[in-house]
Amino acid sequence: MNTFTNTRKLHATPSAVFAAMQDPARLARWWGPSGFSNRFDVFEFRAGGRWLFDMIGPDGKEYPNESVFLSIEADRQVVIQHTCLPHFTLTITLEPSAEGTLVHWEQVFADASFANAMRHILEPANEQNLDRLSAEVCLGNVPSA
Template sequence: MIKNNVETIVEGNKVIYKRYFDVPTELLFEVWSMPEHLSEWWGPDGFTLTTKSMDFTNGGIWEFIMHGPDGHDYKNKIQFTDIKEPHYIYYKHLGDGEGDQDVHFESKIIFEGAGEGTNLTMEQIFPSKEELERVNEKYGAIEGAKQHIGNLSKYLEKLK
């Protein structure tokens, strides 16, 4: 496991990101599950977040807007499919919920205790390898996810 950077593995239609965090599993889970934390770190570099609504339960919906550094707003809708505190969060990204945004994938966020810290695995599964390539080319998805995890790391440093 790479301790300071994000290990990234691309396998067909999925991308797996791994990183060790020097914080307890419960804290890492908490910052993935509460809007007041998510607004401090969610998204790639330069993005900010506004949560419209969040039902953090199995089957619950999280609607939010990512505000890009270019001034563009990106509506997003996520449905939580399986949550087991503090072990994992599985969800489906449903685009913008209005049919305009064409990005659909599933994510598995896995938190595994490792000594005093936590190993995080974030897996994104796209409908096909071609869809992953299209989304990456159009939106810079892989680099954006690495920045997303980097911003999480910066936020956790502030909480220590």
């Protein structure tokens, strides 16, 4: 199995959730598992745009990342292709709901053996990522000045 799917209800509108994805300062605050921070070098938030950044672990180790935004539909969906190892495509879909927004997070790895070997890390990391998104959107965090 090479696909990881997570769903989260957020008490915010799809436009509020999308705003936390398109603003690089806000995205840098919530992207990644607990304890990680980010340093963005290139952030071209448009279809075909590049996203080059380092994720910095709690121990200070840097993890270079290279991605391309395959498609972006405002307030609805962002599709990201991770172009360095490990290769995966992440689709984040925002669905309006009575409570606010249902976030669908689907990560599909090119290498099923890698995905299975890393499942014990990837499953909780994706939940932590959604925890951080929820905190950014729902707990009153605002963009940096």
